[in-house]
Amino acid sequence: MLRDLKGYKKCQISTSSLFYYYILKQIQKLRKHIEDVAVEEPYMGERIPLNWLTFDDQKEKISGGKPVMTLKQVMKGIEMEDEPELLTMLKFYHDLGHIIYFGGDGAKKSKTLKDVVILDPHWLINAFKKILIVEPRKEQTVKYRQSWNLLKDEGILEDLLIDLVWQSISEHKQALLDLMDKFDLLCKRVDEEEEHSSPASSMARQPCLAKASYYVPSMLRQRTSRPIQLETIEKNSSVFFVDFKEFLPDGLYHRLVVRALRWSQDLGGRKPDLLYDRASFYVDEHHQFALQMVHQPKRAYIKVSVIRAEVIPPPQSVKKPSADVTRKVKDFVEENLLNLKTMWIERVDYCISVQCPDKKHKVIHFLPLDECMVNSAVDCYFEYSRVSIKTDEIQAMFKQKSPEEEASAREERQPMSDIFFREIANDIGREWKRLATNLHLKHVAVFKIEIEHRESVDEQIFQMLVLWRQKRGNKVNEMRKELIDALIKVDRRDLADKVRDY
Numbered sequence: 001m002l003r004d005l006k007g008y009k010k011c012q013i014s015t016s017s018l019f020y021y022y023i024l025k026q027i028q029k030l031r032k033h034i035e036d037v038a039v040e041e042p043y044m045g046e047r048i049p050l051n052w053l054t055f056d057d058q059k060e061k062i063s064g065g066k067p068v069m070t071l072k073q074v075m076k077g078i079e080m081e082d083e084p085e086l087l088t089m090l091k092f093y094h095d096l097g098h099i100i101y102f103g104g105d106g107a108k109k110s111k112t113l114k115d116v117v118i119l120d121p122h123w124l125i126n127a128f129k130k131i132l133i134v135e136p137r138k139e140q141t142v143k144y145r146q147s148w149n150l151l152k153d154e155g156i157l158e159d160l161l162i163d164l165v166w167q168s169i170s171e172h173k174q175a176l177l178d179l180m181d182k183f184d185l186l187c188k189r190v191d192e193e194e195e196h197s198s199p200a201s202s203m204a205r206q207p208c209l210a211k212a213s214y215y216v217p218s219m220l221r222q223r224t225s226r227p228i229q230l231e232t233i234e235k236n237s238s239v240f241f242v243d244f245k246e247f248l249p250d251g252l253y254h255r256l257v258v259r260a261l262r263w264s265q266d267l268g269g270r271k272p273d274l275l276y277d278r279a280s281f282y283v284d285e286h287h288q289f290a291l292q293m294v295h296q297p298k299r300a301y302i303k304v305s306v307i308r309a310e311v312i313p314p315p316q317s318v319k320k321p322s323a324d325v326t327r328k329v330k331d332f333v334e335e336n337l338l339n340l341k342t343m344w345i346e347r348v349d350y351c352i353s354v355q356c357p358d359k360k361h362k363v364i365h366f367l368p369l370d371e372c373m374v375n376s377a378v379d380c381y382f383e384y385s386r387v388s389i390k391t392d393e394i395q396a397m398f399k400q401k402s403p404e405e406e407a408s409a410r411e412e413r414q415p416m417s418d419i420f421f422r423e424i425a426n427d428i429g430r431e432w433k434r435l436a437t438n439l440h441l442k443h444v445a446v447f448k449i450e451i452e453h454r455e456s457v458d459e460q461i462f463q464m465l466v467l468w469r470q471k472r473g474n475k476v477n478e479m480r481k482e483l484i485d486a487l488i489k490v491d492r493r494d495l496a497d498k499v500r501d502y
Contacts, residue, residue, distance in 0.1 A: 051078040052089050056098060059119050067123035068172055071103070071115050090117060100124060102182060110178040127176050130165040131157065132185065132218060155220045155274045156189060159212040177214070184255035184340070186214040190265045215261050218254040220276040224292070235501065236308045236319065238326045238397040241301045242337065243353045243366045248300035252340060252348065253277075253293040256302070259336045260291060285309070287325045291333075299364070301353075304333055320397070327398045330369075354394050356380050358387045359494070360429055373398065390426055416469055416479050418462075424495065425461035431490045432461045438486035439468045 038044065055062070055078045062077035063069045069077075071086065080086050090101040100118035118124050147161040166173055180186045191213070257279045261272060269282025280290040283306075292303040306321045306329050334352060341348055353366035358380055365382040372378055372391040380387045428435060436446045445467060453459040472479050480499060487496040 049085075049089075051080055052092070054078050055089065056093060059099070063119055067118065067120035068175075069117045069119065071117065074117055102179070110175075110182075112174045113178050113182070116172065116175040124176075124179070127166065127169060127172075128180065128185070131162070131180075131216070151216065151219050152221045155215050155217050157186060157214045157216045157219070184258045185218070186216045187258050187262045187265075189213045189215050190270065215258065215272075215274070217257040217261075217274060217276070217279065218251070220274055223276045224278045234305075234307070236310065236321070238306045238321045238323075239355065240304050240326075240330060240369060240397070241353045241355065241366055242304065242333065242350050244300045244302070244348065244350045246298055246300055247348065248293065248295065248302070248350075249345065249348070250293065252345060253291070253302060255340050255344070256333070256336060257291060259340075260289075260332070263332060280307075283325055283329065287321055289329045301366075302333075304329065323396065323398055330398065354397075356382065356387075357389060357393075357427070358382070358429075359427075367394075369394075416476050418466075421462050421465040421469075422458075424499070425458045425465065427495055427498075428461050428492070429457075431492060432457070432464060434490045435486055435492075436464050436468075438489045439464075439482065441468055441471075 055074065058077075059069075063073065071083075074090070075081065075083075075086055080089075087103060090099065090103060093099045094101045100121055101116075103114040103116075144161065144164055147158045147164075150156050150158060151161065162173065162177070163170065166176065169176070177186075181188070191211070257274075260279065260281050264272060264281035264283070267283060272282070273280045277294075278290060278292040280288055282288050286309050288307050288309065290303075290305040290307065292305070294301050294303060306326045308319055308321045330352070337350065341350075351366070352369045354369050354372060356365050356367050361382055363382075365380070367378055367380060367389065372389075372394045375391060377388050377390050380389050425432075433446060437443075441464065446464065449460050449463045449467070453463055469479065472482070484496045484499050487493070487499065
């Protein structure tokens with residue numbers, strides 16, 4: 001027995017050795033593969049000037065231990081007089097991750113960035129942290145306390161506060177602000193006073209930097225309070241979603257908000273409504289749009305609402321937002337998300353979607369917008385049940401009708417018309433027989449409809465409503481009231497509201 005145990009122990013040791021040998025071989029293969037890939041890089045085999053290597057090896061010594069250098073200091077330190085060659089070298093080492101330099105592409109927008117070479121990435125991160133992470137000290141004067149509260153409550157960063165937190169690195173203030181703007185961490189705030197001032201008054205105010213301010217959405221502390229339920233869509237809004245499945249980084253959302261702030265200000269917007277997870281922006285005098293970040297168990301998405309401005313007193317029929325404006329907002333969101341994904345987080349996955357109008361599941365679920373835009377109907381398979389969803393209303397959010405089509409649609413979309421009944425039939429679902437009972441239709445008639453149109457529940461509901469209309473004699477106002485009462489009795493207040501407002 002003892003011999004068997006000794007043999008078993010030897011076997012164990014041998015197996016472990018084989019395992020470690022296998023791992024070692026795999027590491028060697030990986031190292032060889034990395035070397036092979038590196039050799040294929042276009043810059044491999046190229047001759048690098050000696051002063052380039054001198055800069056990379058001795059940049060801390062050339063800078064005197066400082067984390068930032070100017071172009072002149074670099075040129076003098078490595079005795080390079082050709083500026084195009086200097087910019088090429090800096091870009092090369094930036095791509096390798098040895099330095100941070102955005103002079104090549106940033107020079108178009110910021111002359112300051114062209115002159116700044118950052119040798120220590122940790123220094124840059126610590127500079128950003130002073131604004132984006134560090135809490136204010138308790139022993140603040142009222143002046144600074146008000147600025148901190150403004151940053152936390154409204155997302156507005158004042159120049160006064162920037163001077164306080166960056167007082168030890170104030171000579172790099174503009175470069176840091178330009179970099180934060182480039183990284184979509186903030187954007188300059190256009191004030192109404194600044195916009196409406198005359199050139200003379202602008203020149204008079206120019207030296208006064210204390211009034212400069214910036215939006216920093218990630219610093220807001222107030223959030224929306226929202227239960228986990230179906231998304232409600234107001235009558236004066238068109239809504240679509242960006243479905244991220246389960247992973248939506250807050251940083252990606254806030255960068256999109258920063259870009260939306262810039263875009264809205266370019267369109268003439270001022271005073272946006274900002275919370276940590278929701279922001280609304282001006283589009284034109286009749287429209288605004290909102291971005292809302294939502295995290296739920298196993299679900300994350302951005303809700304995009306295009307909203308028509310309210311009219312007081314409200315008209316009898318509430319107009320939906322213009323399809324042109326909704327499409328304009330969708331294009332903005334789509335283009336900028338793609339750009340942010342390419343720049344910052346390529347592996348994130350999302351889909352531009354609309355909410356499925358089938359409400360029987362009581363849980364929000366989506367349909368891909370691109371499929372809805374090219375098909376008259378799409379199938380929803382949520383929770384293993386198949387439902388055919390008509391897409392005409394979804395397409396109407398983004399497609400502007402011609403005046404002739406609008407006039408024709410107004411004629412056809414009358415209360416108690418066939419088109420109206422088709423829309424109602426698509427939404428009623430399983431409660432239709434109870435509805436028929438409350439509309440005082442006989443069971444025999446309902447059974448006959450069910451047999452004759454057994455291939456489609458929607459068609460059964462439509463034929464039931466047509467039969468009821470025939471019996472009521474096309475008395476529209478009386479029929480509207482009766483249908484509303486019947487829908488309320490079968491617990492479909494949502495459809496009752498739709499009939500009331502049609």
